[in-house]
Amino acid sequence: MASDKVKTFTDDNFDQETKQGLVLVDFWAEWCGPCRRLAPTVDALASEFDGRATVAKLNVDENPNIPGRYAVRGIPTLLLFKQGELAETIVGLRGKDDIAKLIERHLGD
Amino acid sequence: MADRKVVIIGSGPAGLTAALYTARANLTPLLVEGLEAGGQLMLTTMVENWPGFRDGIMGPDLMTEMRAQAERFGTEIVQGNVTRVDLKQRPFMVTFEDGKHVTTETLIIATGASARWLEIGSDRKLAGHGVSTCATCDGYFFRGKPIAVVGGGDSAMEEAIYLTRFASKVSVIHRRESLRASKIMQDKAFANPKIEFIWDSEIAEVQATDKGEVSGIIVRNLKTGHLSDLPLDGVFIAIGHTPNTSLFTGQIELDENGYIRTRTGSRTSVPGVFAAGDVQDHIYRQAITAAGSGCMAALDAERYLEGLHLAADNTDAALHVG
Numbered sequence: 001m002a003s004d005k006v007k008t009f010t011d012d013n014f015d016q017e018t019k020q021g022l023v024l025v026d027f028w029a030e031w032c033g034p035c036r037r038l039a040p041t042v043d044a045l046a047s048e049f050d051g052r053a054t055v056a057k058l059n060v061d062e063n064p065n066i067p068g069r070y071a072v073r074g075i076p077t078l079l080l081f082k083q084g085e086l087a088e089t090i091v092g093l094r095g096k097d098d099i100a101k102l103i104e105r106h107l108g109d
Numbered sequence: 110m111a112d113r114k115v116v117i118i119g120s121g122p123a124g125l126t127a128a129l130y131t132a133r134a135n136l137t138p139l140l141v142e143g144l145e146a147g148g149q150l151m152l153t154t155m156v157e158n159w160p161g162f163r164d165g166i167m168g169p170d171l172m173t174e175m176r177a178q179a180e181r182f183g184t185e186i187v188q189g190n191v192t193r194v195d196l197k198q199r200p201f202m203v204t205f206e207d208g209k210h211v212t213t214e215t216l217i218i219a220t221g222a223s224a225r226w227l228e229i230g231s232d233r234k235l236a237g238h239g240v241s242t243c244a245t246c247d248g249y250f251f252r253g254k255p256i257a258v259v260g261g262g263d264s265a266m267e268e269a270i271y272l273t274r275f276a277s278k279v280s281v282i283h284r285r286e287s288l289r290a291s292k293i294m295q296d297k298a299f300a301n302p303k304i305e306f307i308w309d310s311e312i313a314e315v316q317a318t319d320k321g322e323v324s325g326i327i328v329r330n331l332k333t334g335h336l337s338d339l340p341l342d343g344v345f346i347a348i349g350h351t352p353n354t355s356l357f358t359g360q361i362e363l364d365e366n367g368y369i370r371t372r373t374g375s376r377t378s379v380p381g382v383f384a385a386g387d388v389q390d391h392i393y394r395q396a397i398t399a400a401g402s403g404c405m406a407a408l409d410a411e412r413y414l415e416g417l418h419l420a421a422d423n424t425d426a427a428l429h430v431g
Contacts, residue, residue, distance in 0.1 A: 033151035
């Protein structure tokens with residue numbers, strides 16, 4: 001079960017939702033095994049950064065435009081946006097602490 | 110006093126079978142999943158050579174079942190990674206990402222192997238932007254586009270065939286002039302009209318657009334040295350695996366390829382430490398052999414613990430007599 005702290009982004013609401021603050025977006029799909037592995041990590045990050053950063057998922061199957069814009073051709077991919085600008089790209093599986101450190105670094109700036 | 114009798118690192122067929130057997134022996138094993146939880150089968154689609162499923166079973170489904178079966182008998186499964194093991198002290202110490210640690214009387218290593226990349230640099234840089242080691246994850250992004258698969262083994266053929274569902278054309282690039290893959294996989298690949306073969310060749314470079322998306326490769330013919338351009342959108346690498354043994358370097362005997370050396374079953378150079386699955390096997394590398402060796406490791410660990418406690422009982426008895 002996805003945590004209710006994780007938002008769902010689409011091609012339509014993406015720009016609006018990433019405009020402000022620090023936003024981590026998980027690009028995923030149902031058929032992607034590693035994406036399923038990463039899901040609990042994303043849930044945990046959403047709880048950990050609740051109120052400080054937004055954590056969201058974007059289904060690449062249902063939303064082809066945004067992945068295309070950011071040249072995402074592999075999943076899972078995590079993109080971190082800061083005030084609407086792409087700040088970090090993480091391709092493939094990564095431990096929760098690694099990702100948390102990356103977010104912290106941008107929160108500290 | 111150790112926290113645990115058995116700790117297992119790894120959650121592929123080897124680790125989960127070791128967990129199933131040690132759990133059923135009432136040893137309440139602790140299994141640490143690792144980053145690539147479920148192992149390589151999580152990246153496959155239909156598995157047709159796992160006995161007992163005449164119509165095949167999806168790799169991720171098989172792993173879900175194995176996991177549930179191991180848990181049913183009392184395996185405790187924790188997510189996350191092990192960052193350090195100390196095999197020089199007894200009981201052994203296993204440290205996790207968050208700094209917490211457990212001590213254990215026996216350790217079963219089932220950390221498997223991870224996909225190898227080319228050694229040209231440009232491939233790793235473009236991971237997620239057209240270069241991939243996981244056809245089932247990323248094939249979707251190449252609908253109607255030409256791609257390449259590098260490798261000549263069963264996995265490479267499986268990926269090539271799978272990718273023809275999406276790609277307009279799949280060029281298999283192989284260093285030799287014949288495939289290493291099994292006859293049945295070769296026949297399937299040769300019969301597929303979307304697959305072409307580029308023999309005696311390797312990728313010299315992966316090229317990308319300004320946006321950072323793969324746009325083509327430079328292919329080097331190993332016999333003639335001739336370089337040629339091949340425009341395409343994606344490159345899938347299936348050139349084998351490297352064992353995940355970095356945690357154990359310097360503490361346990363490895364072979365010249367970095368695999369854990371086992372003898373008389375699953376025993377490693379450290380008594381009480383056992384190894385199973387792809388981390389100690391670069392010959393068979395099948396789900397079923399991994400599961401079989403996981404069972405062996407469990408039985409070996411069980412026997413080792415019996416010996417340990419028998420010795421302890423004898424010492425106690427001797428002390429009482431004394």
